[in-house]
Amino acid sequence: MKTAWVFPGQGSQTVGMGADLTATPMAKDRFIEAETILGWSVLDKCQGDETELGKTLYTQPCLYVVESILIDLLKDKGQRVDLVTGHSLGEYSALYAAEVFDFATGLNLVKRRSELMSEAAGGKMVALMKFDRSQLEEAIASIPGVVLANDNSEQQVVISGTPEAVDQLCSQVKSKRAIALKVSGAFHSPLMAEAATKFKQLLDEAKFTDAKVPVLSNVDPTPSTSATILKERLSKQMTGSVRWREIMLALPQQEITQVLEVGPGKVLAGLLKRACSEIEVGNIRSLEDF
Known part of the structure; x- marks a missing residue:
């Protein structure tokens, strides 16, 4: 074991x-x-x-x-x-x-x-729950200034980047829940x-x-x-x-x-x-x- x-x-x-x-x-x-x-x-x-x-x-x-x-x-x-x-x-x-x-x-x-x-300072992080992964990957590839910060599981990730880029991604990718994290910067x-x-x-x-x-x-x-x-x-x-x-x-x-x-x-x-x-x-x- x-x-x-x-x-x-x-x-x-x-x-x-x-x-x-x-x-x-x-x-x-x-x-x-x-x-x-x-x-x-x-x-x-x-x-x-x-x-x-x-x-x-x-x-x-x-x-x-x-x-x-x-x-x-x-x-x-x-x-x-x-x-x-x-x-x-x-x-x-x-x-x-x-x-x-x-x-x-x-x-x-x-x-x-x-x-x-x-x-x-000056960054934003948002957790996404239950989303289409291929749609997410396409959006990350096409929007400058946003990355996949935490790939936690198949259906739970955190995105990180400039506030504008993060907001743009959230408007393009459908998810069950999107929660802004209480952090000052765009970690990871x-x-x-x-x-x-x-x-x-x-x-x-x-x-x-x-x-x-x-x-x-x-x-x-x-x-x-x-x-x-x-x-x-x-x-x-x-x-x-x-x-x-x-x-x-x-x-x-x-x-x-x-x-x-x-x-x-x-x-x-x-x-x-x-x-x-x-x-x-x-x-x-x-x-x-x-």
Whole structure:
């Protein structure tokens, strides 16, 4: 039986997440270390106001810290994993789980990523549910300034780009639902190029080692353990598409029979159950789930 761990990204945060973890000494130490790096308390943000927690600047570090604690608790309990992957921000948790970098290196990267992404302005992102994929692909190809940012499943995607281009696409492509996301910038699109260039300076300096287990990256859903390749893929992530639909389809090909979604929410588990019904799916969100 082969197991994969998958890690959710921005949008899966919930008020109160991580609070119960303080019952373990390791988690207490981790929250203190995080506060030293960030200059603010993850626990305070997680137990505070939903709007505040939903700000990119706070969401991303909070998710990474909580997910990293859950990873270490799983390992402390002797849980083995054969492959890891994460959705957008969740890729940082996946790389931490694969021991590509240590906790502090990951958090410093996430801190900088969250700062740059929260400063991004002038873009728009819209989630589309139940649409004609060929019609969507034609519209993306013909409208400059809009891209497929998150290919989450056969019937759920997020488009990203200039507000005009996104609105034009939404008027051309029929969908059951179109929901504008509460973000300031066009994440996972070429509009993030300036932020990605600034981020690359810190990423180039960060120490990566070869992964202990294969990682499926957002921009390339083929397994790799190479530190060089994984860093290169991560450097393209801010402007590249999250190819989650392909990642899910790759899991059975890698002989994965069980998947644990590690982190708050159940979004990835829900997508997986629909896309790969033969895979057993579970969630690890809190101490209770152990």
